[in-house]
Amino acid sequence: MNQIKKQSLNKLCINFYEQTKDYFILDACNQKERKYIQNNLKRIITAKPKDFSRIIEDVKSKGLRHDVLRKVFVGDVKGYPGGGYKKFSAKGTKSFNAYDLAEKLDVNVCPYCNISYTYTVKSSNNKSTRPQFDHFICKKKKPIFGMSFYNLIPSCSICNASIKGQDIFEIKTHIHPYIDNFDEIKNFNIDKTLLSLVNKKNDFNIIFEDRENITVEQREKANNHIKSFALEALYNGHKDEVLELVEVSRAYNEDSFDNLVNTFKGSTQIFKDTNDVKRLLLGHHVESKDINKRPLNKLVKDISKELGLI
Structure with a gap:
Protein backbone atom coordinates (compact mmCIF):
# COMPACT_ATOMS: atom_id res chain seq x y z
CA MET A 1 0.00 0.00 0.00
CA ASN A 2 2.98 2.31 0.63
CA GLN A 3 5.42 2.44 -2.24
CA ILE A 4 9.00 2.12 -0.98
CA LYS A 5 10.81 5.14 -2.37
CA LYS A 6 14.42 6.01 -1.68
CA GLN A 7 16.78 7.85 -3.99
CA SER A 8 19.60 5.55 -2.92
CA LEU A 9 17.86 2.21 -3.53
CA ASN A 10 20.25 1.08 -6.26
CA LYS A 11 23.21 1.99 -4.08
CA LEU A 12 21.71 0.08 -1.14
CA CYS A 13 21.15 -2.90 -3.40
CA ILE A 14 24.78 -3.02 -4.54
CA ASN A 15 25.97 -2.55 -0.96
CA PHE A 16 23.70 -5.41 0.14
CA TYR A 17 25.37 -7.66 -2.45
CA GLU A 18 28.88 -6.63 -1.42
CA GLN A 19 28.08 -7.23 2.27
CA THR A 20 26.46 -10.66 1.79
CA LYS A 21 28.19 -12.22 -1.25
CA ASP A 22 30.24 -14.51 1.01
CA TYR A 23 27.13 -15.87 2.82
CA PHE A 24 26.53 -18.54 0.18
CA ILE A 25 27.91 -22.02 0.83
CA LEU A 26 28.43 -23.96 -2.40
CA ASP A 27 29.71 -27.22 -0.89
CA ALA A 28 26.47 -29.08 -1.58
CA CYS A 29 26.20 -27.89 -5.16
CA ASN A 30 26.49 -30.10 -8.17
CA GLN A 31 28.76 -28.77 -10.87
CA LYS A 32 25.81 -27.38 -12.83
CA GLU A 33 24.35 -25.35 -9.94
CA ARG A 34 27.80 -24.26 -8.72
CA LYS A 35 28.80 -22.90 -12.13
CA TYR A 36 25.51 -21.04 -12.60
CA ILE A 37 25.64 -19.44 -9.16
CA GLN A 38 29.29 -18.44 -9.47
CA ASN A 39 28.62 -16.81 -12.86
CA ASN A 40 25.34 -15.15 -11.88
CA LEU A 41 25.43 -14.43 -8.14
CA LYS A 42 25.47 -10.64 -8.47
CA ARG A 43 22.72 -10.76 -11.09
CA ILE A 44 20.54 -12.90 -8.80
CA ILE A 45 21.04 -10.78 -5.68
CA THR A 46 20.58 -7.41 -7.40
CA ALA A 47 17.87 -8.40 -9.92
CA LYS A 48 15.10 -5.83 -10.40
CA PRO A 49 11.55 -7.22 -10.12
CA LYS A 50 11.11 -6.99 -13.91
CA ASP A 51 14.06 -9.37 -14.31
CA PHE A 52 12.77 -12.10 -11.96
CA SER A 53 11.04 -13.93 -14.82
CA ARG A 54 14.32 -14.34 -16.72
CA ILE A 55 15.98 -15.97 -13.73
CA ILE A 56 12.97 -18.26 -13.24
CA GLU A 57 13.30 -19.28 -16.89
CA ASP A 58 17.03 -19.94 -16.37
CA VAL A 59 16.30 -22.29 -13.49
CA LYS A 60 13.76 -24.15 -15.57
CA SER A 61 15.71 -24.33 -18.84
CA LYS A 62 18.97 -25.35 -17.17
CA GLY A 63 17.31 -27.89 -14.91
CA LEU A 64 18.70 -26.39 -11.70
CA ARG A 65 17.59 -28.34 -8.63
CA HIS A 66 15.40 -26.45 -6.15
CA ASP A 67 16.68 -28.48 -3.19
CA VAL A 68 20.24 -27.41 -3.97
CA LEU A 69 19.24 -23.78 -4.51
CA ARG A 70 17.41 -23.84 -1.19
CA LYS A 71 20.55 -24.94 0.65
CA VAL A 72 22.54 -22.11 -0.92
CA PHE A 73 20.11 -19.17 -0.85
CA VAL A 74 17.74 -20.01 2.01
CA GLY A 75 20.05 -22.08 4.19
CA ASP A 76 17.33 -23.64 6.37
CA VAL A 77 17.99 -27.28 5.42
CA LYS A 78 18.53 -29.52 8.44
CA GLY A 79 22.06 -30.87 8.71
CA TYR A 80 23.46 -28.27 6.31
CA PRO A 81 25.46 -25.20 7.42
CA GLY A 82 23.14 -22.23 7.58
CA GLY A 83 24.25 -19.74 4.95
CA GLY A 84 22.16 -17.50 2.74
CA TYR A 85 19.02 -16.01 4.27
CA LYS A 86 19.38 -18.02 7.46
CA LYS A 87 22.73 -16.36 8.19
CA PHE A 88 21.52 -12.93 7.09
CA SER A 89 18.42 -13.08 9.32
CA ALA A 90 20.13 -14.57 12.38
CA LYS A 91 20.34 -12.17 15.30
CA GLY A 92 23.76 -13.56 16.19
CA THR A 93 25.30 -12.60 12.84
CA LYS A 94 27.75 -9.84 13.76
CA SER A 95 28.51 -8.82 10.20
CA PHE A 96 25.82 -7.34 7.96
CA ASN A 97 22.42 -8.75 8.94
CA ALA A 98 18.68 -8.13 8.66
CA TYR A 99 18.79 -5.37 11.29
CA ASP A 100 21.37 -3.50 9.24
CA LEU A 101 19.31 -3.68 6.04
CA ALA A 102 16.10 -2.70 7.86
CA GLU A 103 17.88 0.27 9.40
CA LYS A 104 19.20 1.43 6.03
CA LEU A 105 15.83 1.04 4.30
CA ASP A 106 14.15 3.01 7.11
CA VAL A 107 10.64 1.72 6.32
CA ASN A 108 8.73 2.60 9.48
CA VAL A 109 5.20 1.63 8.40
CA CYS A 110 4.27 -1.67 6.77
CA PRO A 111 4.10 -1.12 2.98
CA TYR A 112 1.58 -3.94 2.58
CA CYS A 113 -1.13 -2.63 4.93
CA ASN A 114 -0.28 0.90 6.18
CA ILE A 115 -1.66 -0.19 9.55
CA SER A 116 1.34 -1.28 11.65
CA TYR A 117 4.62 0.40 12.57
CA THR A 118 7.77 -1.43 11.44
CA TYR A 119 10.46 0.50 13.30
CA THR A 120 13.98 -0.88 13.59
CA VAL A 121 15.51 -0.63 17.05
CA LYS A 122 18.99 -1.97 17.74
CA SER A 123 19.72 -2.13 21.45
CA SER A 124 22.84 -3.16 23.34
CA ASN A 125 20.78 -5.01 25.98
CA ASN A 126 19.35 -7.48 23.44
CA LYS A 127 15.96 -5.72 23.37
CA SER A 128 15.80 -5.15 19.64
CA THR A 129 13.08 -5.20 17.01
CA ARG A 130 12.83 -4.86 13.26
CA PRO A 131 10.33 -5.48 10.47
CA GLN A 132 10.09 -9.01 9.18
CA PHE A 133 11.34 -9.53 5.64
CA ASP A 134 8.67 -11.05 3.47
CA HIS A 135 9.84 -12.91 0.39
CA PHE A 136 7.52 -11.44 -2.25
CA ILE A 137 8.17 -14.54 -4.35
CA CYS A 138 7.99 -17.42 -1.89
CA LYS A 139 11.46 -18.66 -0.95
CA LYS A 140 10.21 -22.24 -0.60
CA LYS A 141 8.70 -22.27 -4.09
CA LYS A 142 11.48 -20.22 -5.72
CA PRO A 143 14.51 -20.52 -3.39
CA ILE A 144 16.84 -18.80 -5.84
CA PHE A 145 15.28 -15.49 -4.70
CA GLY A 146 15.91 -16.22 -1.03
CA MET A 147 18.46 -13.39 -0.84
CA SER A 148 17.44 -11.15 -3.74
CA PHE A 149 17.33 -7.56 -2.52
CA TYR A 150 14.12 -6.60 -4.34
CA ASN A 151 12.42 -9.79 -3.15
CA LEU A 152 12.88 -8.83 0.51
CA ILE A 153 9.96 -6.64 1.59
CA PRO A 154 10.16 -5.10 5.10
CA SER A 155 6.72 -5.78 6.57
CA CYS A 156 4.75 -6.33 9.75
CA SER A 157 4.33 -9.79 11.25
CA ILE A 158 0.57 -9.74 10.64
CA CYS A 159 0.98 -9.29 6.89
CA ASN A 160 4.00 -11.55 6.50
CA ALA A 161 3.47 -14.44 8.91
CA SER A 162 -0.21 -14.38 9.88
CA ILE A 163 -1.91 -13.51 6.59
CA LYS A 164 0.32 -13.93 3.52
CA GLY A 165 2.27 -16.99 4.60
CA GLN A 166 3.30 -18.95 1.51
CA ASP A 167 0.69 -17.53 -0.88
CA ILE A 168 1.86 -17.39 -4.47
CA PHE A 169 2.72 -13.83 -5.53
CA GLU A 170 4.00 -12.79 -8.94
CA ILE A 171 5.05 -9.43 -10.34
CA LYS A 172 2.18 -9.50 -12.83
CA THR A 173 -0.51 -10.49 -10.29
CA HIS A 174 0.20 -8.53 -7.08
CA ILE A 175 1.30 -5.08 -5.96
CA HIS A 176 5.08 -5.00 -5.47
CA PRO A 177 6.06 -2.19 -3.04
CA TYR A 178 9.24 -1.34 -4.91
CA ILE A 179 7.57 -0.75 -8.28
CA ASP A 180 3.81 -0.26 -7.78
CA ASN A 181 1.90 2.55 -6.08
Whole structure:
Protein backbone atom coordinates (compact mmCIF):
# COMPACT_ATOMS: atom_id res chain seq x y z
CA MET A 1 0.00 0.00 0.00
CA ASN A 2 2.98 2.31 0.63
CA GLN A 3 5.42 2.44 -2.24
CA ILE A 4 9.00 2.12 -0.98
CA LYS A 5 10.81 5.14 -2.37
CA LYS A 6 14.42 6.01 -1.68
CA GLN A 7 16.78 7.85 -3.99
CA SER A 8 19.60 5.55 -2.92
CA LEU A 9 17.86 2.21 -3.53
CA ASN A 10 20.25 1.08 -6.26
CA LYS A 11 23.21 1.99 -4.08
CA LEU A 12 21.71 0.08 -1.14
CA CYS A 13 21.15 -2.90 -3.40
CA ILE A 14 24.78 -3.02 -4.54
CA ASN A 15 25.97 -2.55 -0.96
CA PHE A 16 23.70 -5.41 0.14
CA TYR A 17 25.37 -7.66 -2.45
CA GLU A 18 28.88 -6.63 -1.42
CA GLN A 19 28.08 -7.23 2.27
CA THR A 20 26.46 -10.66 1.79
CA LYS A 21 28.19 -12.22 -1.25
CA ASP A 22 30.24 -14.51 1.01
CA TYR A 23 27.13 -15.87 2.82
CA PHE A 24 26.53 -18.54 0.18
CA ILE A 25 27.91 -22.02 0.83
CA LEU A 26 28.43 -23.96 -2.40
CA ASP A 27 29.71 -27.22 -0.89
CA ALA A 28 26.47 -29.08 -1.58
CA CYS A 29 26.20 -27.89 -5.16
CA ASN A 30 26.49 -30.10 -8.17
CA GLN A 31 28.76 -28.77 -10.87
CA LYS A 32 25.81 -27.38 -12.83
CA GLU A 33 24.35 -25.35 -9.94
CA ARG A 34 27.80 -24.26 -8.72
CA LYS A 35 28.80 -22.90 -12.13
CA TYR A 36 25.51 -21.04 -12.60
CA ILE A 37 25.64 -19.44 -9.16
CA GLN A 38 29.29 -18.44 -9.47
CA ASN A 39 28.62 -16.81 -12.86
CA ASN A 40 25.34 -15.15 -11.88
CA LEU A 41 25.43 -14.43 -8.14
CA LYS A 42 25.47 -10.64 -8.47
CA ARG A 43 22.72 -10.76 -11.09
CA ILE A 44 20.54 -12.90 -8.80
CA ILE A 45 21.04 -10.78 -5.68
CA THR A 46 20.58 -7.41 -7.40
CA ALA A 47 17.87 -8.40 -9.92
CA LYS A 48 15.10 -5.83 -10.40
CA PRO A 49 11.55 -7.22 -10.12
CA LYS A 50 11.11 -6.99 -13.91
CA ASP A 51 14.06 -9.37 -14.31
CA PHE A 52 12.77 -12.10 -11.96
CA SER A 53 11.04 -13.93 -14.82
CA ARG A 54 14.32 -14.34 -16.72
CA ILE A 55 15.98 -15.97 -13.73
CA ILE A 56 12.97 -18.26 -13.24
CA GLU A 57 13.30 -19.28 -16.89
CA ASP A 58 17.03 -19.94 -16.37
CA VAL A 59 16.30 -22.29 -13.49
CA LYS A 60 13.76 -24.15 -15.57
CA SER A 61 15.71 -24.33 -18.84
CA LYS A 62 18.97 -25.35 -17.17
CA GLY A 63 17.31 -27.89 -14.91
CA LEU A 64 18.70 -26.39 -11.70
CA ARG A 65 17.59 -28.34 -8.63
CA HIS A 66 15.40 -26.45 -6.15
CA ASP A 67 16.68 -28.48 -3.19
CA VAL A 68 20.24 -27.41 -3.97
CA LEU A 69 19.24 -23.78 -4.51
CA ARG A 70 17.41 -23.84 -1.19
CA LYS A 71 20.55 -24.94 0.65
CA VAL A 72 22.54 -22.11 -0.92
CA PHE A 73 20.11 -19.17 -0.85
CA VAL A 74 17.74 -20.01 2.01
CA GLY A 75 20.05 -22.08 4.19
CA ASP A 76 17.33 -23.64 6.37
CA VAL A 77 17.99 -27.28 5.42
CA LYS A 78 18.53 -29.52 8.44
CA GLY A 79 22.06 -30.87 8.71
CA TYR A 80 23.46 -28.27 6.31
CA PRO A 81 25.46 -25.20 7.42
CA GLY A 82 23.14 -22.23 7.58
CA GLY A 83 24.25 -19.74 4.95
CA GLY A 84 22.16 -17.50 2.74
CA TYR A 85 19.02 -16.01 4.27
CA LYS A 86 19.38 -18.02 7.46
CA LYS A 87 22.73 -16.36 8.19
CA PHE A 88 21.52 -12.93 7.09
CA SER A 89 18.42 -13.08 9.32
CA ALA A 90 20.13 -14.57 12.38
CA LYS A 91 20.34 -12.17 15.30
CA GLY A 92 23.76 -13.56 16.19
CA THR A 93 25.30 -12.60 12.84
CA LYS A 94 27.75 -9.84 13.76
CA SER A 95 28.51 -8.82 10.20
CA PHE A 96 25.82 -7.34 7.96
CA ASN A 97 22.42 -8.75 8.94
CA ALA A 98 18.68 -8.13 8.66
CA TYR A 99 18.79 -5.37 11.29
CA ASP A 100 21.37 -3.50 9.24
CA LEU A 101 19.31 -3.68 6.04
CA ALA A 102 16.10 -2.70 7.86
CA GLU A 103 17.88 0.27 9.40
CA LYS A 104 19.20 1.43 6.03
CA LEU A 105 15.83 1.04 4.30
CA ASP A 106 14.15 3.01 7.11
CA VAL A 107 10.64 1.72 6.32
CA ASN A 108 8.73 2.60 9.48
CA VAL A 109 5.20 1.63 8.40
CA CYS A 110 4.27 -1.67 6.77
CA PRO A 111 4.10 -1.12 2.98
CA TYR A 112 1.58 -3.94 2.58
CA CYS A 113 -1.13 -2.63 4.93
CA ASN A 114 -0.28 0.90 6.18
CA ILE A 115 -1.66 -0.19 9.55
CA SER A 116 1.34 -1.28 11.65
CA TYR A 117 4.62 0.40 12.57
CA THR A 118 7.77 -1.43 11.44
CA TYR A 119 10.46 0.50 13.30
CA THR A 120 13.98 -0.88 13.59
CA VAL A 121 15.51 -0.63 17.05
CA LYS A 122 18.99 -1.97 17.74
CA SER A 123 19.72 -2.13 21.45
CA SER A 124 22.84 -3.16 23.34
CA ASN A 125 20.78 -5.01 25.98
CA ASN A 126 19.35 -7.48 23.44
CA LYS A 127 15.96 -5.72 23.37
CA SER A 128 15.80 -5.15 19.64
CA THR A 129 13.08 -5.20 17.01
CA ARG A 130 12.83 -4.86 13.26
CA PRO A 131 10.33 -5.48 10.47
CA GLN A 132 10.09 -9.01 9.18
CA PHE A 133 11.34 -9.53 5.64
CA ASP A 134 8.67 -11.05 3.47
CA HIS A 135 9.84 -12.91 0.39
CA PHE A 136 7.52 -11.44 -2.25
CA ILE A 137 8.17 -14.54 -4.35
CA CYS A 138 7.99 -17.42 -1.89
CA LYS A 139 11.46 -18.66 -0.95
CA LYS A 140 10.21 -22.24 -0.60
CA LYS A 141 8.70 -22.27 -4.09
CA LYS A 142 11.48 -20.22 -5.72
CA PRO A 143 14.51 -20.52 -3.39
CA ILE A 144 16.84 -18.80 -5.84
CA PHE A 145 15.28 -15.49 -4.70
CA GLY A 146 15.91 -16.22 -1.03
CA MET A 147 18.46 -13.39 -0.84
CA SER A 148 17.44 -11.15 -3.74
CA PHE A 149 17.33 -7.56 -2.52
CA TYR A 150 14.12 -6.60 -4.34
CA ASN A 151 12.42 -9.79 -3.15
CA LEU A 152 12.88 -8.83 0.51
CA ILE A 153 9.96 -6.64 1.59
CA PRO A 154 10.16 -5.10 5.10
CA SER A 155 6.72 -5.78 6.57
CA CYS A 156 4.75 -6.33 9.75
CA SER A 157 4.33 -9.79 11.25
CA ILE A 158 0.57 -9.74 10.64
CA CYS A 159 0.98 -9.29 6.89
CA ASN A 160 4.00 -11.55 6.50
CA ALA A 161 3.47 -14.44 8.91
CA SER A 162 -0.21 -14.38 9.88
CA ILE A 163 -1.91 -13.51 6.59
CA LYS A 164 0.32 -13.93 3.52
CA GLY A 165 2.27 -16.99 4.60
CA GLN A 166 3.30 -18.95 1.51
CA ASP A 167 0.69 -17.53 -0.88
CA ILE A 168 1.86 -17.39 -4.47
CA PHE A 169 2.72 -13.83 -5.53
CA GLU A 170 4.00 -12.79 -8.94
CA ILE A 171 5.05 -9.43 -10.34
CA LYS A 172 2.18 -9.50 -12.83
CA THR A 173 -0.51 -10.49 -10.29
CA HIS A 174 0.20 -8.53 -7.08
CA ILE A 175 1.30 -5.08 -5.96
CA HIS A 176 5.08 -5.00 -5.47
CA PRO A 177 6.06 -2.19 -3.04
CA TYR A 178 9.24 -1.34 -4.91
CA ILE A 179 7.57 -0.75 -8.28
CA ASP A 180 3.81 -0.26 -7.78
CA ASN A 181 1.90 2.55 -6.08
CA PHE A 182 -1.37 1.28 -4.56
CA ASP A 183 -2.33 4.83 -3.61
CA GLU A 184 -2.59 5.75 -7.30
CA ILE A 185 -4.94 2.82 -8.01
CA LYS A 186 -7.41 2.61 -5.11
CA ASN A 187 -9.17 4.99 -2.73
CA PHE A 188 -10.91 4.27 0.56
CA ASN A 189 -14.61 5.02 0.83
CA ILE A 190 -17.68 3.60 2.56
CA ASP A 191 -20.57 1.56 1.17
CA LYS A 192 -23.15 4.27 1.88
CA THR A 193 -24.05 7.20 -0.35
CA LEU A 194 -23.56 9.98 2.20
CA LEU A 195 -20.47 9.59 4.32
CA SER A 196 -21.34 12.75 6.25
CA LEU A 197 -24.53 11.16 7.63
CA VAL A 198 -23.03 8.12 9.36
CA ASN A 199 -23.17 8.14 13.16
CA LYS A 200 -22.16 4.68 14.39
CA LYS A 201 -20.07 1.71 13.26
CA ASN A 202 -23.05 -0.37 12.17
CA ASP A 203 -24.06 2.34 9.68
CA PHE A 204 -21.35 1.50 7.14
CA ASN A 205 -18.47 -0.66 5.94
CA ILE A 206 -15.10 0.58 4.72
CA ILE A 207 -14.47 -0.37 1.10
CA PHE A 208 -11.98 0.28 -1.72
CA GLU A 209 -12.88 2.05 -4.95
CA ASP A 210 -10.98 2.33 -8.23
CA ARG A 211 -9.37 5.63 -9.04
CA GLU A 212 -9.83 7.10 -12.49
CA ASN A 213 -7.73 6.18 -15.53
CA ILE A 214 -6.21 2.97 -14.17
CA THR A 215 -5.37 -0.03 -16.34
CA VAL A 216 -6.95 -3.47 -16.15
CA GLU A 217 -3.64 -4.88 -14.90
CA GLN A 218 -3.41 -2.26 -12.13
CA ARG A 219 -6.98 -3.01 -11.01
CA GLU A 220 -6.37 -6.76 -10.92
CA LYS A 221 -3.10 -6.41 -9.02
CA ALA A 222 -4.69 -4.08 -6.47
CA ASN A 223 -7.73 -6.34 -6.05
CA ASN A 224 -5.45 -9.32 -5.47
CA HIS A 225 -3.47 -7.29 -2.94
CA ILE A 226 -6.65 -6.38 -1.04
CA LYS A 227 -7.78 -10.01 -1.02
CA SER A 228 -4.39 -11.54 -0.14
CA PHE A 229 -3.90 -9.25 2.87
CA ALA A 230 -7.57 -9.24 3.95
CA LEU A 231 -7.43 -5.45 3.89
CA GLU A 232 -11.18 -4.79 3.95
CA ALA A 233 -11.54 -6.97 7.05
CA LEU A 234 -8.55 -5.34 8.72
CA TYR A 235 -9.66 -1.80 7.96
CA ASN A 236 -13.21 -2.38 9.13
CA GLY A 237 -11.65 -2.74 12.55
CA HIS A 238 -10.78 0.97 12.27
CA LYS A 239 -14.24 2.45 11.74
CA ASP A 240 -13.66 4.71 14.74
CA GLU A 241 -11.14 6.66 12.64
CA VAL A 242 -13.83 7.33 10.04
CA LEU A 243 -16.39 8.38 12.66
CA GLU A 244 -13.91 10.82 14.20
CA LEU A 245 -13.30 12.37 10.78
CA VAL A 246 -17.03 12.76 10.26
CA GLU A 247 -17.23 14.63 13.58
CA VAL A 248 -14.35 16.89 12.55
CA SER A 249 -16.07 17.62 9.23
CA ARG A 250 -19.19 18.74 11.11
CA ALA A 251 -17.19 21.14 13.26
CA TYR A 252 -14.69 22.53 10.74
CA ASN A 253 -14.60 23.65 7.14
CA GLU A 254 -12.00 25.26 4.88
CA ASP A 255 -12.69 28.71 6.36
CA SER A 256 -12.12 27.31 9.87
CA PHE A 257 -8.72 25.99 8.87
CA ASP A 258 -7.75 29.29 7.24
CA ASN A 259 -8.86 31.22 10.35
CA LEU A 260 -6.62 29.07 12.56
CA VAL A 261 -3.66 29.77 10.29
CA ASN A 262 -4.34 33.49 10.20
CA THR A 263 -4.90 33.71 13.96
CA PHE A 264 -1.50 32.27 14.79
CA LYS A 265 0.51 33.38 11.77
CA GLY A 266 1.64 36.72 13.15
CA SER A 267 2.60 35.68 16.67
CA THR A 268 3.74 32.05 16.57
CA GLN A 269 4.97 29.28 14.31
CA ILE A 270 2.45 26.71 15.59
CA PHE A 271 0.82 26.53 12.17
CA LYS A 272 2.88 27.18 9.06
CA ASP A 273 0.08 26.74 6.53
CA THR A 274 -3.37 25.19 6.07
CA ASN A 275 -1.96 21.69 5.50
CA ASP A 276 -0.09 21.99 8.79
CA VAL A 277 -3.35 22.81 10.58
CA LYS A 278 -5.02 19.82 8.96
CA ARG A 279 -2.19 17.44 9.88
CA LEU A 280 -2.26 18.52 13.52
CA LEU A 281 -6.05 18.52 13.74
CA LEU A 282 -6.49 15.17 11.98
CA GLY A 283 -3.49 13.56 13.65
CA HIS A 284 -2.25 12.30 10.29
CA HIS A 285 -0.41 13.48 7.19
CA VAL A 286 -2.75 14.60 4.44
CA GLU A 287 -0.55 14.46 1.33
CA SER A 288 -0.04 11.35 -0.80
CA LYS A 289 3.75 11.61 -0.62
CA ASP A 290 3.56 11.24 3.18
CA ILE A 291 1.29 8.21 3.64
CA ASN A 292 4.30 6.06 4.54
CA LYS A 293 5.11 8.19 7.58
CA ARG A 294 2.35 7.04 9.93
CA PRO A 295 -0.11 4.12 10.16
CA LEU A 296 -3.58 4.70 8.67
CA ASN A 297 -2.44 7.81 6.80
CA LYS A 298 -4.03 6.63 3.55
CA LEU A 299 -7.37 5.87 5.18
CA VAL A 300 -7.45 9.28 6.85
CA LYS A 301 -6.31 11.07 3.68
CA ASP A 302 -8.90 9.44 1.44
CA ILE A 303 -11.84 9.78 3.84
CA SER A 304 -10.87 13.37 4.64
CA LYS A 305 -10.88 14.18 0.95
CA GLU A 306 -14.30 12.56 0.55
CA LEU A 307 -15.60 14.70 3.42
CA GLY A 308 -14.15 17.87 1.93
CA LEU A 309 -11.64 18.35 4.75
CA ILE A 310 -8.68 18.40 2.36
